[in-house]
Structures are given as structure tokens and as C-alpha cells.
Amino acid sequence: MTGFGPRFRTAVAARGRLCAGIDPHVELLQSWGLEADPAGLDRFADLCIEAFGSVAAVIKPQVAFFEPFGAAGLATLERVIAGCRDAGALVLADAKRGDIGSTMSAYARAWLDDSSPLASDAVTVSPYLGFGSLAPALDVARPAGRGVFVLARTSNPEGASVQLADADGRSVGQRIVDAAAAVNTDGAGTVGVVVGATRAHGLDLTALAGPVLAPGLGAQGARAEDLGSVFAESDLDWLLPASSRGVLGAGPDIGALRASFEAARDEVESALS
Numbered sequence: 001m002t003g004f005g006p007r008f009r010t011a012v013a014a015r016g017r018l019c020a021g022i023d024p025h026v027e028l029l030q031s032w033g034l035e036a037d038p039a040g041l042d043r044f045a046d047l048c049i050e051a052f053g054s055v056a057a058v059i060k061p062q063v064a065f066f067e068p069f070g071a072a073g074l075a076t077l078e079r080v081i082a083g084c085r086d087a088g089a090l091v092l093a094d095a096k097r098g099d100i101g102s103t104m105s106a107y108a109r110a111w112l113d114d115s116s117p118l119a120s121d122a123v124t125v126s127p128y129l130g131f132g133s134l135a136p137a138l139d140v141a142r143p144a145g146r147g148v149f150v151l152a153r154t155s156n157p158e159g160a161s162v163q164l165a166d167a168d169g170r171s172v173g174q175r176i177v178d179a180a181a182a183v184n185t186d187g188a189g190t191v192g193v194v195v196g197a198t199r200a201h202g203l204d205l206t207a208l209a210g211p212v213l214a215p216g217l218g219a220q221g222a223r224a225e226d227l228g229s230v231f232a233e234s235d236l237d238w239l240l241p242a243s244s245r246g247v248l249g250a251g252p253d254i255g256a257l258r259a260s261f262e263a264a265r266d267e268v269e270s271a272l273s
């Protein structure tokens with residue numbers, strides 16, 4: 001089985017380095033002329049699958065926006081995952097899971113095992129219970145060629161209080177990156193990290209050998225033209241900037257949504273070339 005890292009590199013080489021976020025905010029549903037109910041969510045999902053599935057390398061549904069609709073929302077999320085994967089995109093479920101190992105293995109089955117209707121190509125996880133607590137997810141992901149993206153230096157201002165804290169001479173965020181790099185020495189690129197594009201991050205990413213999800217383009221103020229300096233010391237072939245509201249604001253027309261994604265992706269590609 002090809003590791004997640006090579007799968008990621010192949011996908012972004014073919015379709016470009018922009019992750020399309022599917023975040024069905026209530027305000028977006030309303031601005032698309034949809035009700036904030038299961039039928040509205042379903043329609044929103046269909047339009048996104050159609051607009052992004054065949055053009056984006058990686059699509060990131062934000063799980064939180066599906067959960068308020070209960071079972072119906074999860075059924076829609078299952079369709080988003082399957083529809084985008086069928087159209088050739090990698091799906092990164094933004095679920096930010098994290099718990100003690102025995103519970104983590106249940107999360108791993110939910111998001112990374114073929115037997116689950118929510119099985120995605122990768123999932124975001126929180127390392128707050130210790131990087132080692134994520135081991136069950138890595139154990140499921142690695143043989144399946146799937147990935148796990150660990151929060152390191154998030155795009156929000158509040159993250160600094162934890163992620164910049166000193167931990168034996170390195171920041172907490174840097175220790176997460178270093179732990180991920182140690183796993184990735186096997187060459188499979190199973191572990192990615194999440195590093196916001198919104199400002200200088202102060203991390204050394206040179207040994208990571210895995211993908212870097214960089215949210216914050218558009219609505220949070222990060223700009224494509226700043227990516228080169230924010231990630232100056234990194235291997236830019238691993239970089240995956242992400243935008244949700246910045247692209248979704250062009251909906252509900254499928255052509256306009258796709259054009260908005262493609263324009264943002266082309267901006268990223270020309271900024272990084």
C-alpha cells in the first residue's frame with residue numbers, strides 16, 4: 001500500500017496545492033438561499049461535491065458543521081466523503097479528535113478504517129493528551145495509506161498560550177512537529193501537521209517529511225502572496241493552504257464556486273512557484 005505522503009504528493013502535483021474546505025455555516029446556507037435544515041445541508045453538500053470533487057486535490061469537510069443536524073447531518077457527511085473520494089479527491093475529515101489510547105482507537109476506526117461509512121483519507125487530531133496517545137490512529141492509518149494531521153501551531157490567536165509554551169527548551173508546537181518527523185522517518189508520510197497561514201509560526205519544519213495543512217487563507221486574513229515568506233524554510237511541495245469561507249462565498253452556482261476555487265488555487269500556485 002502506498003503511504004499517505006506519496007498519495008498526497010501525487011494528488012497535489014496533479015490538482016494543485018489548495019485544500020477546499022466544506023464548512024456549511026448557517027449564514028452560508030442562508031446566503032445560498034437554503035434552509036438551515038437537513039434538506040438545506042444536503043443541497044449544500046451536493047453543490048460542493050459537484051463544484052470541487054473533480055478539481056481539488058484535497059477536500060476538507062468541517063465535521064462540526066454537520067453534527068448539529070444529528071443523524072441526518074452525519075448521513076450527509078458520509079455522502080460528502082464518498083462523493084468527493086469517488087470524484088478523485090483526497091478527503092481530510094476535520095474532526096480534531098483526541099483522547100486516551102483506547103478511545104482513540106475507536107476514533108481511528110470511525111475515520112480511517114474501510115469498514116466505517118465515515119472512512120476518509122486523513123483526519124485532523126489534537127495532541128493535547130500527548131503525542132503518544134495518538135498511536136492507535138497512526139497504527140490504523142499507516143498500513144491503509146491514510147494520514148493523520150496533528151495540530152501544531154493553529155491559525156487562531158488563542159493557540160499561542162499553549163503552543164508557544166516552553167517545553168524543555170523547545171516550544172510545545174515544535175515538539176509536536178519533531179514527534180511527527182520521527183514517525184515519518186519510515187518514508188510513508190503518515191503524519192501531517194496543522195500550521196496556520198495567518199502569521200509567522202516560528203517552527204522548524206525541515207525534517208517533517210509530511211504534509212503541512214495551512215488554514216487561514218481568505219476569511220482569516222492570510223494571503224497567498226505571503227505563503228512563501230511564512231513557510232520560507234519549508235519544502236513547499238508538502239504545503240497545503242486551505243480556504244473554506246473565502247471560496248464558498250461564491251456559491252451557490254456550481255460554475256462560480258468552481259471558478260472561485262480555481263482562482264484561489266492558481267493564486268497559491270503562482271505565489272509558491
Ligand SMILES: O=c1ccn([C@@H]2O[C@H](COP(=O)(O)O)[C@@H](O)[C@H]2O)c(=O)[nH]1
Pocket residue numbers: 021023062094153154155156194195196215216217218219220242243244245246
Ligand atoms: O488552525 C486551524 C485548524 C483548523 N482550522 C479549520 O479550517 C477551516 C477554516 O475556515 P475558513 O472559513 O477558511 O476560515 C475551519 O474549518 C477551521 O475549523 C482553522 O481555521 N485553523
